[in-house]
Amino acid sequence: QVHLVQSGAAVKKPGASVRVSCKVSGYTLSKLSMHWVRQAPGKGLEWMGGFDPEDGETIYAQKFQGRVTMTEDTSTDTAYLELSSLRSEDTAVFYCATGIYYRDNSGYPRGYFDYWGQGTLVSVSS
Amino acid sequence: QSALTQPASVSGSPGQSITISCTGTSSDAGTFMYVSWYQHHPGKAPKVMIYDVSTRPSGVSNRFSGSKSGNTASLTISGLQAEDEAVYYCSSYTGRSTLIFGGGTKLTVL
Numbered sequence: 001q002v003h004l005v006q007s008g009a010a011v012k013k014p015g016a017s018v019r020v021s022c023k024v025s026g027y028t029l030s031k032l033s034m035h036w037v038r039q040a041p042g043k044g045l046e047w048m049g050g051f052d053p054e055d056g057e058t059i060y061a062q063k064f065q066g067r068v069t070m071t072e073d074t075s076t077d078t079a080y081l082e083l084s085s086l087r088s089e090d091t092a093v094f095y096c097a098t099g100i101y102y103r104d105n106s107g108y109p110r111g112y113f114d115y116w117g118q119g120t121l122v123s124v125s126s
Numbered sequence: 127q128s129a130l131t132q133p134a135s136v137s138g139s140p141g142q143s144i145t146i147s148c149t150g151t152s153s154d155a156g157t158f159m160y161v162s163w164y165q166h167h168p169g170k171a172p173k174v175m176i177y178d179v180s181t182r183p184s185g186v187s188n189r190f191s192g193s194k195s196g197n198t199a200s201l202t203i204s205g206l207q208a209e210d211e212a213v214y215y216c217s218s219y220t221g222r223s224t225l226i227f228g229g230g231t232k233l234t235v236l
Contacts, residue, residue, distance in 0.1 A: 035225070037172075044230040045164070045172065045215050052223050059223045095171060109219040110160035114183060116171035 002027045004096050004117035011123045017084040020120045022096030029077040033101035035113065036070060036081045040092040048081070048094075054103050086124045093119040130158070130216050130228035137234040143204040146231045148216030150197045161199040163192055164215045166230075172215070176201060203233070211235045 007021040035050030049060035101111035138144040150158035163176040176192035216228040
């Protein structure tokens with residue numbers, strides 16, 4: 001059983017960076033496809049990016065490219081999300097999520113998230 | 127540009143059935159092939175209810191079912207219960223390996 005535990009809430013000023021961690025237990029991070037999803041207050045779920053094990057690359061949503069970095073420390077089974085140049089609109093709950101990811105016979109990605117972290121609230125305010 | 131469009135809200139009385147639609151628009155023919163549905167209660171992590179359009183994960187009630195016709199996927203909940211009240215999101219990978227979520231549908235159990 002995979003268990004994901006995220007770091008605690010953070011308060012940041014505009015322009016700063018934030019790093020959120022996601023500790024994996026019950027499985028090995030290197031064998032997982034870890035993704036990050038956020039939800040701003042009153043808004044829906046928004047995928048930020050994730051690891052594509054088929055290509056061995058991290059894919060970022062176009063909206064966040066240049067501001068987001070997702071890394072993994074396999075020695076501690078901890079994934080990290082770093083978001084820079086924060087603005088008030090980045091105030092949100094950030095989730096790490098993992099589950100099934102693979103390509104079909106045509107090479108098309110498919111999968112879903114069946115394990116989620118508890119969420120980390122990041123507040124951006126001056 | 128890919129997008130998944132859901133109604134903002136639906137409602138139903140206990141015992142009734144409701145259906146939430148998710149319409150895909152994309153220039154990528156592969157997008158929307160494998161739709162998943164998530165249930166999200168406030169303050170909790172989302173939970174997958176359906177994947178690959180119509181497959182129910184182990185442990186999910188058989189009151190939840192999924193289907194797709196053309197460019198519209200649907201989540202049907204039968205025998206509505208109070209605990210079904212939540213926000214439901216459809217999602218799908220695109221051909222560029224990015225993931226998109228629908229805007230979410232708030233289900234109110236009257």
